Amino acid sequence: MNDAETKSATVKARLPRGLADRTPTDIAATNRMMAAIREIYELYGFEAVETPFIEYTEALGKFLPDLDRPNEGVFSFQDDDDQWLSLRYDLTAPLARYVAEHFDRLPKPYRSYRAGFVFRNEKPGPGRFRQFMQFDADTVGSASVAADAEICMMAADTIEKLGIKRGDYVIKVNNRKVLDGVLEAAGLGEGQNAQKLIVLRAIDKLDRLGPEGVRLLLGAGRKDESGDFTKGAELAPAAIQRILDFTAARASDNAGTLERLRKTVGDSARGLEGVAELATMADLFGTAGYGDGRVVIDPAVVRGLEYYTGPVYEAELTFEVKDENGRPMRFGSVGGGGRYDGLVARFRGEPVPATGFSVGVSRLLAALTAIHSPIVAGEAQRGPVVVLVLDKDQVARYQGFVSALRAEGIRAELYLGSAGMNAQLKYADRRRSVCAIIQGSNEREKGEIIVKDLVLGAQVANAAKDMDRAEYLALKERQQTTVAEADLVRAVRETLARHG
RNA sequence: GCCACCAUAGCUCAGUUGGUUAGAGCGCCGGAUUGUGGAUCCGGAGGUCCCCCGUUCAAGCCGGGGUGGUGGUACCA
Structure with missing residues (x-):
């Protein structure tokens, strides 16, 4: 299959209108x-x-x-x-x-x-x-x-x-x-349900069209800006006025409104x-x-x-x-x-x-x-601890770290992609992980692991925009602690506790 | 359904009177750092210019038709 064929055989990923994915x-x-x-x-x-x-x-x-x-x-x-x-x-x-x-x-x-x-x-x-x-x-x-x-x-x-x-x-x-009473008083009886429905819809549009727009809809009909014509209810002027009086009966308080309504019905x-x-x-x-x-x-x-x-x-x-x-x-x-x-x-x-x-x-x-209400703008959930894979032939060992964390009820995952270390940290960052677990050959030989605090790292980076590289790297060192493998869970717990 | 407007990279958009190989910012991917995300610099990938037909030596640009989107209006049982 050549490229053109591949392309035309591809289904376009698209959502029908009026539907939404939920993030x-x-x-x-x-x-x-x-x-x-x-x-x-x-x-x-x-x-x-x-x-x-x-x-x-x-x-x-x-x-x-x-x-x-x-x-x-x-x-x-x-x-x-x-x-x-x-x-x-x-x-x-x-x-x-x-x-x-x-x-x-x-x-x-x-x-x-x-x-x-x-x-x-x-x-x-x-x-x-x-x-x-x-x-x-x-x-x-x-x-x-x-x-x-x-x-x-x-x-x-x-x-x-x-x-x-x-x-x-x-x-x-x-x-x-x-409303039924008003219509009755306006001369619309039981059998005129179709007209009642038109009246209902017309009143429903009051907030958009205003009283004059509704008046047209209750009468002969209304032509909108685009030239489209909506047929009206064909009511007599007196009936229209009674309905409009009804819709405008709201007073400054409920007692006043009720008083006006009594007159209208x-x-x-x-x-x-x-x-x-x-x-x-x-x-x-x-x-x-x-x-x-x-x-x-x-x-x-x-x-x-x-x-x-x-x-x-x-x-x-x-x-x-x-x-x-x-x-x-x-x-x-x-x-x-x-x-x-x-x-x-x-x-x-x-x-x-x-x-x-x-x-x-x-x-x-x-x-x-x-309106960016705080009720809906809450922080996204923190992601799991991510165990990086530096040496591909050590996956079983890394998986062991993941299992140890999970056994203690700590959300954790092994990085399952194929990218380098840089990208793995970017991944952990994107997942909003609190920390990443790193073990290269240097650490492995000493039976140690590094717990890197990603939240602290972000804070330091924000405060350190204009320091030179050496200083920056020195600060970065403080964001990670090296511990014995046996202390993995304890060290992760401490890091998680630091950030709630 | 009716009316108006719009359609160029993942996103927001630029693109001259029609003129070679269509651009920017952001984002994405990678590197600078044997082995450290977010700052900075460098590099890379990514396009049926919505589709079809027409005009033309030549169309992202002009014309016709279609499709899709947005807004208004109608309908909303």
């Missing part, structure tokens, strides 16, 4: 985040459960019966019996399936948490991935808004536990029933029920001390998902995140949730109230990385 640093940062979240969730009395990545598509509610295939947004494939399977796109639908399947043996209300990757076949962007990690907590079997309020407060605790300061985030709360019974729920939650927040800006009622929050039936919540970072070119990055919410009283009922036929919250771990990690 040791990423993994360590994620683990720290997960541990923090778990600690709060368990403190609140939630217990762990885990479901698989794959579910029947119909269990996820993503099968399109009219088209006889799953929704495009989910990764799907057919089993050998032709049944459609899908990768889960969130952790809520699989939980609903789990609870329905094991209903009789679960304590009710059932409080559980779970973490894992979810998959969405959508166009990726900054903070948007096709595989990403979520960390959810849900209470199934309680219709009380106390369950919703608790989850909002836990969300606040969780975000803070992740090292985000009070004031740098906010948990926004709204209620779908209030008019005499819609459902709307008033929603306002009453929000009032009860506001009381709970106030009593628990979360009414200080950590949890606020914000009617502009609706969330895009259809299945929410009552309170909805969203966790937002309030500081601006910029990319390396200084441009602001749009991350969206770093968590959210709400009440979904209908999801379990799909499996059981009887209503089972449920509410839950989801932390977008991947998105949060991306945001924290972008």
Whole structure:
């Protein structure tokens, strides 16, 4: 095979878009985040459960019966019996399936948490991935808004536990029933679900498009800068104004917001029920001390998902995140949730109230990385002790040093490459090893080994940039100690102890 | 899906009105030191200039088409 053929036969190493490899640093940062979240969730009395990545598509509610295939947004494939399977796109639908399947043996209300990757076949962007990690907590079997309020407060605790300061985030709360009431008052009744959905999506864009953009979407439609036209909800001007009043109803405090909401829903019974729920939650927040800006009622929050039936919540970072070119990055919410009283009922036929919250771990990690947060910028782990190979015919002897260290529980490895001493030390440096073990013929004849302290060496090198070579070499000598082979473990222990 | 912009070494980029053998910095590998990483100096490897077609004596550069990427927008069940 000539070069050209070799080249064309080579597979290009590339990752599909929207997916990411995780480096040791990423993994360590994620683990720290997960541990923090778990600690709060368990403190609140939630217990762990885990479901698989794959579910029947119909269990996820993503099968399109009219088209006889799953929704495009989910990764799907057919089993050998032709049944459609899908990768889960969130952790809520699989939980609903789990609870329905094991209903009789679960304590009710059932409080559980779970973490894992979810998959969405959508166009990726900054903070948007096709595989990403979520960390959810849900209470199934309680219709009380106390369950919703608790989850909002836990969300606040969780975000803070992740090292985000009070004031740098906010948990926004709204209620779908209030929105329903507003739509009712605006003349949109039961049968107009398609239009309701358009309204929902339009309100969801409020932060990007502003009230005027949303007004267009609620009316005839909106043409964006690129000339693309989005069809609107075709509502009457009075109805549009009522909806915009609703989204702008947030006042300086929760009591003021509730007062405005009462006016906006008019005499819609459902709307008033929603306002009453929000009032009860506001009381709970106030009593628990979360009414200080950590949890606020914000009617502009609706969330895009259809299945929410009552309170909805969203966790937002309030500081601006910029990319390396200084441009602001749009991350969206770093968590959210709400009440979904209908999801379990799909499996059981009887209503089972449920509410839950989801932390977008991947998105949060991306945001924290972008601002160089110390939570995610922790030092990479120290590497193992590296035993150098100076004489290739002495490998067995070197391997013996490695075994002796491992037997004492000290992480150690034999250099397995083929490079010279220089490169071997570079390797140990790259591995962030604390020390390297060196034995050439001179030492071997005396039954000795050298323990070279790489951390101390780095410190000396930094402080010694402009000394002459002789001085530099003299200092270098101090970074290594020569001991008898029998003292190997003791000498390594001392070196490790010096650097924590 | 629609719109805009972009594509030259592992990375960030330069490359003249179209003109021989396409460059820099960083990184990587090696040496200076029988046998000592990170500083310094020296050397080396590394390229289908995204692909195809066209214009031309001549294309990294011009034209057309494609592919890929980025951003916005839509969709996000």
